[in-house]
Amino acid sequence: MQVPKKTGNSKLVKKLNKEEVLQQVVLHGQISRADISKQTQLSRPCVSALVDEMIQEGLLQEVGMGDSKGGRKPILLEYNYQAYAIAGAIFEGSTLDMAIADMKGEFLARYRKRLAQPANGETVIEDLAAGLDRLLRESGIPRERLLGMGVGLQGVTQRGSGTVSFSPSTGWMGSPIQQTIEARLGLPVIIDNDVNMMTLGEYVRGAGVGHTNVVYMYVGTGIGAGIILDGQFYRGSREAAGEIGFMMIGPVHNRPNGASGVFETHYSIPGIQEQAKGFLSDLQEGSSVIEELIRHAKHNPEAEKLLADVYRHWAYGMANIISILNPEILILSGEMVHVDGEGVKQIHEWLREWVPEVPNLEKASLGERAGLIGAVHSVLEAFPFTRLLDKE
Known part of the structure; x- marks a missing residue:
């Protein structure tokens, strides 16, 4: 590790040294002053002075005693995650x-x-x-x-x-x-x-953890996707990548300026509700249209037909995404988390029929916190x- 030279602007040198100390504390979680000195090659008195100052500033805190290595037990330091x-x-x-x-x-x-x-x-x-x-x-x-x-x-x-x-x-x-x-x-x-x-939420804390090629497909009031390739967001030349609601999936219509795309018009939540209004007139605000369709499909042929149609068209969107991006995992989110096991199985079977490589299909795990x-x-x-x- 290169140690800042103790010449020139003393204020800058001090800031660089404090950066080294802070990085070591964050990297190790808990660490002693002596171990910081070893890792940074800064003198112990220098580290002690910087640590004391950062404790006063609220950035670091002492959290107890570490294991002895032959002498007194060292005091461990931790970053104060509540500082900001x-x-x-x-x-x-x-x-x-x-x-x-x-x-x-x-x-x-x-x-x-x-x-x-x-x-x-x-x-x-x-x-x-x-x-x-x-x-x-x-x-x-x-x-x-x-x-x-x-x-x-x-x-x-x-x-x-x-x-x-x-x-x-x-x-x-x-x-x-x-x-x-x-x-x-x-x-x-x-x-x-x-x-x-x-997508970022599920990638760092949810179903996408451990994967580097992830597509997150969301169905709500609109339809969209988040794309992570080789661990980096793919946004496109004008940052409009993932606007899959404009896929030509469903009955084609003339889109007035500013209106939704074809896929979103027919197979987002409002689009599905519009198709189901003849037999889901009692749908309560906040309830899942897919859960209601599954319930009605047991005794209503119209609901059964619409549910199959929705699943099939969602699968068309997935097939298009998979054939172009070849992700490791396709995360189903929004209204799609309410698809039951039978529905997921049917979608998976269609995808196996349509595309050469089917990724893992996983439901989003973080819910509305994502x-x-x-x-x-x-x-x-x-x-x-x-x-x-x-x-x-």
Whole structure:
């Protein structure tokens, strides 16, 4: 390991040394001052002075005694994961889901709200601001200890420019939405497509753990997919990769400007409900249309026919994805988690018939937490631990 030279700008040298110490603590979980000295090749007095300062700043904490190596038992140090916090938010259909988490990504407080419909950009941002104020009060986190927020939005988002190029539900068409949210909230914001945030959540904490080629397929008020290839998100040239709701699956129609694609129109939740309204007129808000179709299919031929049609068309979408991307695992999420064992078996049989290599089909394991976990993790990725030293 290269040790910073003790010449030049003493303030810079001190910062570099503190970065080395912090990296060792985060890397090892718990470590003694003596072992930090060995790993960094910094002198023990230097390490002790830096550690004492970082304890005072709230970044490190002493957590007990380690095993003796012949002398006194060493005092172990640990990063204080509660020193700072991160916020996450997901707009999913007509719902805003928000949370504040510590630096491990563990939720400290959570808030969920039904949004007024039809939504518009201004009211949505005000809902976001009000939700953040509530989370700060409930968690007791001072605003100045909040590092940033990850926000999952419906539509085609450009992370680099901070814009949303296509979002009919809010009217954000080419708007500099990241800048607008940052100005309103007074903190750094990372935006991404809502399904990408869900994909990231399942990739780091859920069904995608241990896989490097993952497709996450989501059916809700819309249809979309998140794509991870060789451990990296694939976003496409204009960050519109995964907009599978525009696949030509289902009866083709003329799409008015700003309308949904063919697949999404017919086989998202609203599309299925529209086809089922003749025999699912009593469908309660918040209930699963697939669970209701499965229940009605036992005694209603129309429901049985529609259920088979939905499964088959969802499988068409999966076959298209698999034949192009060849993922290790295809994660079924949103309304698809309600498909029963018989339905999953039928979809798998179709795929075996249609494509040469069928990936593992797994249901999402994190439920509605996936997007929030992804939103929080997006900030953790963008804000490395060593940058916390700049906060002091």
